[in-house]
Amino acid sequence: MIDETHDKKAVIAVVVPSYKVKRHILEVLAAIGPEIARIYVVDDACPEGSGDHVRAHCSDPRVTVVALPENRGVGGATLAGFAAAAEAGATVIVKLDGDGQMDPGLVPRIVRPILEGRADYAKGNRFHEIDELAVMPKVRLFGNAGLSFMTKLSSGYWDIFDPTNGFVAIDARVFRALPVDKIARRYFFESDMLFRLNTLRAVVADVPIAARYGEEVSNLSVHREFWRFLSGNIRNFLKRIFYNYLLRDFSLGTLYLVFGSLLLGFGVAFGAIQWIAHANAGETASAGTVMLAGLPVILGFQLVLGFLSYDIQAVPRAPLTRNLGD
Numbered sequence: 001m002i003d004e005t006h007d008k009k010a011v012i013a014v015v016v017p018s019y020k021v022k023r024h025i026l027e028v029l030a031a032i033g034p035e036i037a038r039i040y041v042v043d044d045a046c047p048e049g050s051g052d053h054v055r056a057h058c059s060d061p062r063v064t065v066v067a068l069p070e071n072r073g074v075g076g077a078t079l080a081g082f083a084a085a086a087e088a089g090a091t092v093i094v095k096l097d098g099d100g101q102m103d104p105g106l107v108p109r110i111v112r113p114i115l116e117g118r119a120d121y122a123k124g125n126r127f128h129e130i131d132e133l134a135v136m137p138k139v140r141l142f143g144n145a146g147l148s149f150m151t152k153l154s155s156g157y158w159d160i161f162d163p164t165n166g167f168v169a170i171d172a173r174v175f176r177a178l179p180v181d182k183i184a185r186r187y188f189f190e191s192d193m194l195f196r197l198n199t200l201r202a203v204v205a206d207v208p209i210a211a212r213y214g215e216e217v218s219n220l221s222v223h224r225e226f227w228r229f230l231s232g233n234i235r236n237f238l239k240r241i242f243y244n245y246l247l248r249d250f251s252l253g254t255l256y257l258v259f260g261s262l263l264l265g266f267g268v269a270f271g272a273i274q275w276i277a278h279a280n281a282g283e284t285a286s287a288g289t290v291m292l293a294g295l296p297v298i299l300g301f302q303l304v305l306g307f308l309s310y311d312i313q314a315v316p317r318a319p320l321t322r323n324l325g326d
Contacts, residue, residue, distance in 0.1 A: 010115055013038040013090035014107065015081030017074050021098035022048040028096065029058055031104040036062065040084050041098070043067045044077040050098075074166070075189025079180055086172045094169045102167045103210065110169045110207050119205035120174045120320045121197055123160065123190070124167035128208030147191070147229060154236035155194035156244070158312045160206045163191050167209060171321050174202055188232045195236040199243055202320045244314075253310035260303025267296030 014036050018025055025041070032039060039062045043051030051065045066084050068077060078095050085093045092111050096102050102124070113119035127144070144162055151163035168190065177200055184192035197204060245254040271293030278285045 009091065010111075011037045011089060011091045012094065012107070012111055013040060013085035013088070013092070014094045014096050014104075015040045015042060015078060015085060016096050016098045017042050017044055017077035017081065018050040018054070018098045019044040019046050019071070019074070019077065020048055020050075021100075022046070022050045022053050024100040025050055025054060025098045026057055028098050028100055028104060029054070029060060029063060032062075032096075033105065033107065035108060036094075038085060038088065038090060039063045040081040041065045042077040042081040044073070045069065045071040073186035073189070075183060075187075075192070076185035078166075078189060079183060079185075082170070082175050083180070086175055091172050092169055093172055093175065095166060097166050106167070106209050107169075109209070110167060113205035113207065114169055114171050114321075117319060117321070118203070120171050120202040121193075122169045122205040122207050123162075124165040124209040125160070125162045125206040126165060126209060127161050128206075150229070150233040151191045151194060154191070154233040154240065156198040156240055156311065156315065157194055157204050158315055160194070160204055162206075163194060165209075166190055168193070173321055174200070177320070184232065186228070188228055191229065192232065192236065195240060198240060198316070200320055201316045201318075203316050203318065251310070253307050253314065256303045256307035256310060260300045260307060262300070263296040264300025264304060267293050267298075267300055271297065 012035060014032055016025070016028065016039065018041050021028075029039065029041070039060065041051065041054050041063060043049075043054075043065060045068055051067045054063065054065055064084070066080055068080060072080065081095070082093050092114050094107055094110060096104060096107070106124075110122050110124060113122045144164060148161045148163055152158050152160070155163070164187075174197070178193075178196055183189065183196055194204065241257070245251065245257060274285055274289050274293060278289075
């Protein structure tokens with residue numbers, strides 16, 4: 001159970017995006033514990049009519065069905081549910097998938113860092129326990145490892161893992177401060193949320209959870225979404241660097257990055273040009289030419305490493321909610 005000594009006024013709401021999960025949704029709702037005050041089932045224009053199914057077969061008075069007129073994707077449905085919960089007065093909002101892969105009994109664990117004032121946003125991490133990895137499909141295991149590194153770069157949260165984990169919780173005040181209209185609506189939602197949270201300097205906590213894999217079928221197309229994730233992370237990385245190191249601040253990290261990139265770029269370009277020219281002429285480059293290409297590469301690489309070290313140390317540590325009103 002949630003330790004109410006941390007926040008006796010906390011109103012916890014759960015948002016359940018619903019799209020092609022009619023088979024599991026009632027079981028998921030039934031497993032949500034009494035510590036949850038409100039439950040919002042978001043019917044994302046589900047072709048199975050999941051919203052009507054819940055209305056007809058779920059008698060839990062905490063449940064409200066939010067029907068969307070058109071499909072908005074998992075991110076759009078989640079944001080619609082978050083908005084409904086925040087407007088109704090929820091203080092902490094949890095997103096729980098309707099396919100049964102997330103254990104509703106872990107909701108108290110996912111909200112604890114927020115209720116204790118240690119974080120503004122919390123997310124599940126299925127990679128914390130080694131034994132749990134044995135049950136994870138190998139495609140997801142290696143895919144998440146690659147996505148985690150890309151998301152660390154793009155979001156600036158170097159101490160988190162499993163970025164696509166959809167089991168998340170957010171302080172309602174932080175949600176209201178987010179530029180909701182700019183957040184990705186489809187499967188890039190969780191990664192984009194982290195980028196947006198970093199622009200606010202919000203604290204994100206990783207919470208160890210166990211994943212459950214059954215007969216549910218994912219609607220995600222790996223081949224189609226791969227390029228969206230890659231382009232989205234590159235775009236967010238460039239935006240974050242501009243916002244944090246050029247627009248809002250000019251720090252030692254900025255100098256590391258600017259001069260490191262210039263030296264590294266010059267060394268690589270000069271070395272490539274000289275190598276091609278000498279190869280075509282059948283000549284061997286002089287020691288001076290090699291040094292003129294190699295030294296900038298070495299210095300530039302060291303400065304870029306210095307920037308990465310600086311960026312890692314710059315991960316937000318002070319919760320944003322300490323400075324936000326009710």
